[in-house]
Amino acid sequence: MVAGHSSIKRIVHRVGEELRSTGEIARLTSWPEALGTFRAKADIQVMNRNGFREPPAVRDRLVRKHETLMKYFEKRYGAFCDAYDYEAPMPPSDPSLEGKVWVCWWQGLDSAPLIVRRCVESIRRNAGGREVVVVTDENYGRYVHIPEWVKAKQKDGIITKTNLSDLLRLSLLAEHGGLWLDSTFFCTGPLEGMVFSRPLWSIKRPDYLHCSIAQGYFAGYSLACDVEHRWIFRAIRDFFLEYWRTNDFMVDYLMVDYMIVLAQRHCRGIADAFAGIVPNNPRCDDLYKVLGDPFDEHAWDELHRDTSLFKLTWKQTFSEYKNDIPTFYHQLITQQLSD
Template sequence: MTSGHSSFKRILHRIGEECRSTAEIARFTSWPEALETFRAKVDIQVMNRNGFKEPPSVRKRLIHKHEILMKYFEKRYGSFYRNYDFGAPMPASDPALEGKIWVCWWQGLDHAPLIVQRCVESIRRNAGNREVIVITDENYEQYVHIPHWVKAKQEAGIITRTNLSDLLRLSLLAEHGGLWLDSTFYCSGPLEEMAFSKPLWSIKRPDYLHCSIAQGYFAGYSLACDVEHRWIFRAIRDFFLEYWKTSNFMVDYLMVDYMIALAQRYDEQAGRDFKAIEPNNPQCDELYKVLGETFDEGIWQSLSNDTSLFKLTWKQSFPEECRGKQTFYARLIESN
């Protein structure tokens, strides 16, 4: 009963957030356009439950949503973007923290779900000579500077843990470079050549899905840069901080993706560097879809033939047996 009541309260809270976001978007665009973004957000919720089916009518609405939100950001923050100095000198980096692989589980891995623990173990197995650093509540201030006003807004409940995670990944890359991976990535191949051989990298599956403005051309849960290209993430981080200085709620759940897109729009070199990323990991989302099914070596070979990073989830339960046989999930949990 308590769980149901809590879920109902959460739904009401989310509806209230989206109504507020819609009104905010209308202030800088128009009510018909703002309502179109609301409709597209409903489409995304439906897609989350139907296996991400994207019929042409939905795709068209999603693309229009992105156009409207880019219009909103440019009308509200255009002067900030236009006056931003992308070429300003970067502060010196700490050589001891360059080229690391960054993952985060705020409570520490000892308190993480088993699937998260196995994912991080898989990243470590494939890290080569690179150190994998797990960011937690206890150690994050050793690696990044988070402004005091951000912490104050977090304590007030304005900035959420999710927002802080977004700021964390941008700040780590802006200050040190390296590779950021969400802690729910299962890795089945070496990371060195894939993510560290180019100045800028992200998982890239062109024209994949249109829930995000990224549309598969980059992915905020997998980002990397060398020391010389930290300026790109400094710019995105600074956009992020400017937003939260002037706002007390999130206008869109995938807001950071819009900020990455804006960096590319306002700086030609950033645009060229993102465009230069080669397509990779085309089946990134496919292992998740079969985790609860009977393990099949042929399916696994097909998935891992051209993909070595698989995005999973800790928010869903999976069986360890299906029709009396081990599932993909069971094999993963056994690290097999």
Template sequence: MASKHMNLKRVTKRVKEEFGSTIEIARVLNVRDAVSTFRGKVDIQLMVHNGHKEWGWIRKHLLKKHEVMNLYFDKTCPKLSDERIRQLEKIELNEEYKDCIWICWWQGIDQAPSIVKKCVDSIRKHAGNHKVIIITDKNYKDYVDFPEWLLEKKDKGIITKTHMSDLLRLKLLGQYGGIWLDSTFYCTDSLEAYFERPVWSIKRPDYRHTSVACGYFANYSFGCQKEYRVVFNIIAEYLLMYWKTNDYMIDYLFLDYLIVQAQRKHRMVKEAFDLIEPNNPECDELLKILGNKYEEKVWNRMKKETALFKLTWKANFPKEISGDETFYGKLIARELI
């Protein structure tokens, strides 16, 4: 009963936020554009329930939504001053945490679901000489500083842990560099090559869905060398500016929109993201078959050019089907190698 109550409360909050967002977009732009963003959000939910099929009319609506939201942020997101950027460039690097792998599970990894634990184990296995640091509710202040007003909004529930993790990844990379990976990445090979890139994110230019990033970056995977830390500090500034003046999320994808804004407004950010090379083309494919019967031939093909597979802890998967072990069963048994 308590779970149903929390779900209803969450849904009610999201509905209120969506109506509030639509009104806000109408205020800044116009009613027609605001309605188009609402329609695009409805279409995204339809895709979630239809197996992510992106029909032509959905694609058209999503393109319009992205166009309108980028225009909204163009008008409401002032460009950072050159002086502020110079300040961000001067942030000193703590060599103790240089080239780490950063992962967050707020409750602590001991409290994580089995699939998360196995994913983190796989990252540790392939981390080489790089420290793997798990950020939690208890230790995040040891690594990054957030303004007091932000922490107050967090304590009031205005800024959720999901929103905080958006800022966390940017602040960590802006402070130390290294690599950020979401906790549901299953890793099958060395991560060393990503540390050798000036800026890194999973990049798939042939990504089939109409996303904000268009496959050119994925906000659940970022990395940079120390000289490029300022890129993520700039993006973090835009998030801080947003939350300074807003008490709700204007769009579920607003982090991606703000990354696009940073690229539009600052040549150095765009040039840095242009350095990202395509990688991990099969990143989404393991999730699609995780509950299927394990097939070695399929697995060998998938991991040939992909070392990082994005999974989820929000779904249940069988370990066996008709007596045959599934991909998930292999993963949990530490045999998916």
């Protein structure tokens, strides 16, 4: 969503933030547990570079990391979650903004990488006539209310664009419902029956990977609800806001996933709604793994036989040809991957 992902300044900032978060976690758990979360975060960085291999020892460290962080969140925010009024009446929705597909590229699509533009085009082709709204720096105020104190913390560099995009997706669903998809989703099939016929939806691949506490049971980059179930995301959004109201740094990168699990643990209705999501898109991550490989039509047919949403990335470069053969990436950007 934003440029300059791999700058030295950003890396130094992230290391400092992780050291600070380790100390904060230790304050409410223990130093051995907190250091375990630091080790697991290092495991995730290695996995990002080795094709997400997850040997048993790494899996165990990741699971312990999630247990420790939930212990931290419960000690710090459990009382807030218990006191929260999950049944409070929802404000009326705006009919003109219901049922939208929401994506975001802060700078606008004109400045987005080609792979992002192709992904958004594929979402539009498969939206079944629903409007696909591209949220940007210039227009987000038309669709959601962001508290002034959040804007102030963003101006001071405390809340990043990544944090703001997390709040954006929760706020859009809390206020209007609809479907949020990250802008790097390549879509090869109709969204209507898969998403919009259900009260709550997310990509679900049970016990898939353990980098996130979601562990495949939901995915923060793909969330949807109808108008009647906006209250679920209102609660998750309010948990997220409470975190940032009482914190000036990010204790973990995947904050949305922890807030979703926290909400499930404190509200049976939210837990039941997420449990009711039918498993879908089992090969969501597999197109990304072969983007730089020579295109193989049989392999492509297998890939999208039971999957129509593929999570890609703009943060890596891929060749258009390998050994003089067009790659999957070439087929995608030249719009030759069949839906």
